[in-house]
Amino acid sequence: MAATADKTVIEGLIKQNGTTIGAVLGRGSVGVAEEGPDGKMHATVRIPMDELIFEPRVLVMPHGGDLELEIINDDNNSHCAVLPNNGDAKFIWLVNFSKGTASLNLDGPGYYWYGSRTGNDEGGGLTGTIVVGGEVPDEAKLDRPPQPRP
């Protein structure tokens, strides 16, 4: 049986050179993409100085569709992003203090990882999550009574 982690250990999971060398994946802030009048969703993620994370670390799309993503590198190091997208991944190189965009199309529900594939940015914490909510279309669902879910 393991003892409960104290606050220092927990907080050290989401920073560089804290509990471990980098920032543990899947922990941190959550943002939600906003749907525009064109039906596309919009969001911004940033790479804060010396944190080696995407902020927010989890970006939620309320449903499947198109996402217009702005990516800002506020770090004084170069990074990049390989982003999930139907058809082919999208790639953007992000030199120190740069910003760019990515047009993505993703199915929902489900979640996807993306990351900076230079060096081991990904393992250090520069791995983000795009969570797509929603349900599949009614015509795709099983014809059966509603079933219990966890």
Added chain:
Amino acid sequence: MATETEYVDAGAAVDFRILSPGLAGSAPPVAKGVNYDRILNARDAEPHNWITYYGAYNGQRYSSLDQINTSNVKGLTPAWVFQCGSVGMHSGASTYSLEASPLVVDGIMYVTGFDGWIWALDAKTGQELWRYHRASPYDVRLCCGNVNRGCAVAHGLVFMTTLNAHVIALDATTGQLVWDQTYGDVRAGESATVAPLIVKDMVIVGSSGGEFGVRGHADAFKLETGERVWRCYMIPAPGEPGSETWPADGEAWARGGANCWTTPTFDPDLNLLYFNTGNPCPDFDGGVREGDNLFTNCVVAVDPDSGQIKGHYQYTPHDVWDYDSTMENILFEMDGRKCSGHFDKNGYFFVLDRTDCSLIRVVPFVDRITWGEIDASGKVTPRVFPDEEGVPVHFWPGPAGAKEWTHACYSPKTGLFYCPVQDVGATATRRRREFKESIPYWGAGVAVDTEDVSGYLSAIDPATGQERWRFRNQFPMTASVLATGGDLVFAGDPAGIYRAFNASSGDLLWDFNCGSGHHSSPSTYTVDGRQYIACPVGYGAWTEGFFPGALAAPGGSAIYAFALPE
């Protein structure tokens, strides 16, 4: 005083593929002329191609090509290799493998990989012409690895299914998306791995998810538009024919399984699709689903025009061993009768009259069968099964079966079937559990044997049921086999060895170490008069089920094209 950051313009993210130096970007329009008539006559009219999943609707996985034959196969060498990997974290990150059957149309190969990949390759050189990569949710429920079994081609389009249960159509010259239909519910535990089949003006697919308590189904869509034509459930609803084989009370039928996750065969004269259905759910706990549980573990004959079930034969009634019957039903003629041959997970080889799905012959094809017995009349007598809660029960074959989904073949030249056999047992301990959508619904804990396992390639005469020859292998045979007019049978094994045998005698004539295990369906074709054997390798997927002793086998993925020296 703070100053506003002046950012460098990083521009817009680009398609990752443009950073691949060997990628041509487009393919010649060879698929434009592929239609139903061409697929009907695929084997006789264009043996140089492999334009549908099994090479032909009959599922024989036989090619009349004979440039590579018993006299020269010893000179076979790789002509080219196409390798594929992954970037970043993807679903089933530890379980991917190549399981597809490469299609070839007039020198262009279309082949799918794990994690939503599909490529068009120059079949003569292996050059990548275009690629499409479907983004797959990391959390999609996959019982048996991140895999895909292939594509279909017609009318200038290429069709594939996606892990999150879509069927998509791509432009065969560019790889660009043309249409996209969702046909399964990932929140219910559904997914898709099947290679589509073109029949008439439709693309036919089936669902995966048999370990998650779904209700299996096949679906048909208009190939030009993606418009839904029909859905055929493989578990009858209350009141429908077959529903009497499920408990009258409760909703066991609604969670009953019977997924069809391998491609059906098709008889155009009888106008019948022969679907192959999977296990009932929960896999090992029959107490919550008393009865035969139709149409699980069946061949189900379906009218392709209406989607209506016209007949069936159940190979393992009330299955409690996970004996899916999803493996192919190979169509062949014998003594003037229209027959089908099927090697089942349960260890028996069935020959049916495919006009009415009646039994002609049933014989065992693996040495160790302890779960029960099927007599010559087809009567099934279960003997060993997980029945008592918490009590381990060992049985042969294990849940991967004496033959997994990987396909047998039939040579009309020798009149023999060739079957990749797995002689592997397992122990199941029944553990009853509540059903919840998206949670595995096995009803047991299962451990597959890692010792005292083996495999063989068997040649079996359907006229007698007798084994003509056997190649014994140290490991289970877990890949589809291929027969050719060169009197050869090709078979791969988990250690990566690809072999060619004399189809009549079983003599081993050639082998090559591909460096990673075989779990795919090789095909053969010619370009500019040179015959090639296309062989995807890359081990993984449900290894813990069919051969856990190979869980640490080399996992690199590649497509080899073998040919004789020029």
